[in-house]
Amino acid sequence: MEALSRAWRSDFSWSFRHSPVAIISLGVVLLLVLSALLAPWVAPHNPFDPASLNLMNGFTRPMEPNAFTQEIFWLGTDDQGRDVFSTILYGMRISLFVGFTAVLFALILGVTLGLIAGYAGGWTETTIMRVADVQLTFPAILVAMLIFGIAKGITPVDMRDEMAIWVLIIAIGLSDWVQFARVVRGATLVEKNKEYVQAARLIGRKPGAIMLRHILPNVMSPVLVIATISLALAIIAEATLSFLGVGAPPTQPSLGTLIRIGQGYLFSGEWWIILFPAITLLALALSVNLLGDWLRDALNPKLR
Amino acid sequence: MLAFTLQRVFQSIVVLLVVGLVAFSMFRFVGDPIDNMLGQERTDADIERLRGELGLDQPFPIQYGKFLKNAVQGNFGISYRQARPVSTILAERAPATLELAAVSGLFAIFFGVGLGVFTAIRRDGFAANAIMTISLLGVSLPTFLIGILLIYVFAVELGWLPSFGRGDTVKIGGWSTGFLTASGLKAIILPAITLGLYQMTLIMRLVRSEMLEVLRADYIRFARARGLKERAINFRHALKNTLVPVITVTGLQLGAIIAFAIITETVFQWPGVGLLFINAIQFVDIPVMAAYLMLISVMFVGINLIVDLLYFSIDPRLRIDRSAAEG
């Protein structure tokens, strides 16, 4: 109780309660994440269960009964008769899963490499930071595409669809570790010269482990901010790759895949197949982005 | 300045060698080139012969050296999928991408700088505020959605512009251009806007913030106090001083335009190297991927180099000046 009321009274909480943008963004994010998590219970249909699909339901308009089956779908159906609403919920699961996991991967990789670079110094540091510099020269999406292509080449042909999601996660994660590494390396360099590290070294303790305990709390806020903004970027990157056909496989469509499918029906007038996934993607990316912006301002007033 | 240039060139070469190593490793280790080149009916003798021909039995550094030598000569091997030399395919596709990148780059610079200056000068105006708000939304929209939106409005609903392809092209030497036909010009409008919009927004916001900064500078006050005309102050004095940071970002953005062309080319089925690259990834066509990687790296590194050297022509303080050395 005590901790809770202290948290409520903190600057951070105050700043949140006084930012309508942050409140709405968090609301949208929570709503979308929850509905994605609960998709199997919330969605009226399971779009990936072939048994539940009826081709007769194809191209049903939103909120209008299907001509043959008289079924009503809130957001209409696609060419296969899949309920668009359910497909969005399931697609969002893929998008969010890839986004979160890729950022987590980038975070662990970046923090580790940043720590090593800052602590070890010398050529280890030079190598890591040079690689980071070179990678920064190229847009992340290009790096991700390339890694995706290479990984696809390494995977045996019959496992490609199965592995595609993981390949996607690795590709996006690898394209995004640099920011984390830079922040953590900077903090490590500062910490390295403090007395307790020198002391630990003198008495023969492993300073690395001790440092880790001191550095991580220090870099928590910037890492959290980078992670949030990275999440928005990762979600967009995933959608872009899947839209380009080099991401999520057709058997596990993400929001990007749905938009890719929907683009084919723009000219024939089936606008709902593309519109609703696109709006969902926008809402997701925008609210995570705004949340990240707010977080950056709230955690680091100096940067404003 | 010479020392600086040499250092930059050296750094660029190092970056290219590293990228070359990545490309070579893809070539060499991703999938077995022998597997890819020989069909199902192959003998051990065939494999040995091809291995010898490709130099795959030689030590790694020598193979890498050969790869680089070939790459410099524009020889990237044979596309697995099209069974034609990669260099030929790239040469066919390059004009489409370069024309698209050039038009969207010009679009981004022209409107980015123009709107940036406008929003800085009319800082509190309604139009300037509206532009800034819209631009915020533009930054968070994924490129492919912008493309689809434009297709929907201008191709599907209004029917003014084509939704895919390059229109008619004319061959001049080895270069196929869409600039000389009406349908070619119409076809490039939507893709160029899609590709340039994000960069335009970035440039606009940057020019605006730099302009606002510079307009507060003492020498602008002094220029006002000398009774110079507003136009001379805004463009001759203020804009020129914003150019150094703007050129940095713009230069890097031009590189990004070529990379992001992949997305736009897919949306509009624009027959350039980006679309080629996406297809190469889908079909794991390693030689095409490696060649694209090398090509785009050369462009990136080249643009970075040019940007660095451009500073000198804009900012006299960076030049080693003889008069100061003498005086």
Add this chain to the structure above:
Amino acid sequence: MVEPVLSVRGLTVEIPTRHSVLRPVDTVSFDIAAGEILGVVGESGAGKSMTGNAVIGLLDRPAHIAGGEIWLNGERIDQLKGDALRQVRGKHIGMVFQDPLTSLNPLLTIGQQLVETIQVHLDVSGAEAKNRAVNSLNEVGIPAAAERIDAYPHQFSGGMRQRVVIALALCAEPSLIIADEPTTALDVSVQAQIIALLKRLCHERGTAVMLITHDMGVIAEAADRVAVMYAGRMAELGPAREVLTKPAHPYTVGLMGSTPLASAGKERLNQIEGSMPRLDELQPGCAFSPRCPYAQHKCRIEPRPTLEAHEGRAACWLAGEVAE
């Protein structure tokens, strides 16, 4: 009496804020005659620079002239706008800023900056403008002016740059120069040269000068007359010798006391207790009264007398009694 070049009457500048309206310049009046240097002194925030900016029409929003009149050569200029105002700047009033390092555009040669200024005000050919530019550089003492005209600002030292700035301010031959702390950013050794240069040029050409400074040494060196400002108001105005030797306003007395030059020989510097009040914290009565050692009850309740543009008076109820 010869008509003054610049005549300021009851000039008031206001800055509206959320809570109140600030008056950084409050009913200020003064004249400057041709060839005369008026030194304007005061602490930072006293309204000196704001007065100079108001005269040349360079107030930054939301500051604006809220009252009074400014006359230049018999023409009223405080209500000019747009092109008319632009033509006064540079052509009739030249301005010299504090920091020569930042006053010049780093990306244009000094020749380009001079020529554009000359051509915007005088109807001369490019060659003639360049000729004049070289001449004006010669006049301010830039050696080898003809060669150095194509040099960039960063190729000059601070003192040389301030000479270039002065050349720029004078190149269209204005009748008034406003020099806002022209020596503050310079080395002490260069300060005297710049002051001497300003003095010489203005006496030669008969240019009126408004010399804004917080440095009593500069005033003693250059000014013919002195205006002392405090909290946006004119505290004392008079011939330099009189104000410096027989200050009439208690603030001027304090100011003299705290200046090393003026108090040379004394045991220690007298400091004025406290600091200048913020503009939003002004009390009724004389603004200096909280710090004034001579303040009486009257000073704290009644608005102090407004100082007219005539000479030798202090805006103080006790004026004249203090000095003795």
